[in-house]
Amino acid sequence: MSETVRFAVGEAVRVRAEWPPGHIRTPWYVRGRAGRIERHCGVFPNPEELAYHRPDARRLALYRVRFAMRDLWEEVGDGGDTLDAEIFEHWLEPVRA
């Protein structure tokens, strides 16, 4: 199986607004939020599958995604602060133009 890297540095992405049960490595506070790819971190077995002893965990690209703090918590104001979170590829979608 090829290990594709779907997103490029600088690309706008949105975190899926979904709430599966079980062990999830994408924090609640970024679900449904948009940011930009800050870097590609490498390809790793999916921890959400490793957590359940799956020997065949999918290998997925991991990205550091940069969000504007004001896009996560409105009350933060427009100080220009950012937050970086490392998100696996299956949790990301391209932002529609």
Add this chain to the structure above:
Amino acid sequence: MGAMQAPAPPERGWHDMGGLAAGAVDPAEHDYELWERRVDALLVLCGSRELFGVDGLRRALEDLGADAFVRMGYYERWIAAIARNLVETGVLTNDEIGRRIAEVEQRGTTYGEVGDP
């Protein structure tokens, strides 16, 4: 005809606390008891034996539920989560763990020293 009710929002995991108010952080350092060091070492051993790793630990910690975060200490939660993973991977049965707990309880209420079995 009435409008459909929106589905209830999904419940946030107790551990998924990023962004929530949590009070001040206590920066004080503290030492660890011998049993806590052994629990930590046990996790490392399980990883080196390729039985399970940090992801299985985290998942089992989350499954302990919000009450465990209040009632149990850090390494108490860890050993509960490690035990769960050891049962799942077939290393131990719950019955074996229960029998060993009963044996240890017979020794008394204090933990042993380095070198004790």
